[in-house]
Amino acid sequence: EIIDANVTNAKLDKANIPLSGFGAATANIAMGGFQLNNVAEPTAAQDAATRNYVDNSIATSNALANTNIFVGSATGVATGVALSGDATINNAGVLTIGTDA
Known part of the structure; x- marks a missing residue:
């Protein structure tokens, strides 16, 4: 029988009880x-x-490769691609749009 107040922290020796010795957390x-x-x-x-x-x-x-930009893929994943078509971009972020574009 354990009598109230007879189990103290000093008697439990908590410093030497590994966490793995307890059951899974419930909160x-x-x-x-x-x-x-x-x-x-x-x-x-x-x-x-x-x-x-x-x-x-x-x-x-x-x-990200030099002069590429991130574009969302068909599956929603950011993918590095080179800018193409009537525009180019350099690694300083300068966008150049082609003549008559």
């Missing part, structure tokens, strides 16, 4: 303004993402 977990550190890079769709993973993903998705 949101507030971090109290603290960070989660030393998180592994995600490998599955539902894994948490590190800042490094997100930064690298954005850098990769923003890669």
Whole structure:
């Protein structure tokens, strides 16, 4: 039998209980303004993402060849393409429209 107030934090030794020793969370977990550190890079769709993973993903998705522009594809994905037809664009963003266009 456990008597009220007999189980104290000191007796629980919380510092040595790994989070993996508990069941799955049943509600949101507030971090109290603290960070989660030393998180592994995600490998599955539902894994948490590190800042490094997100930064690298954005850098990769923003890669664009010189003088190309992003255009939405038929599937709604931004795709780098060269401007064509009666106009050209340089890598400073200067648009030139052809004569009699």
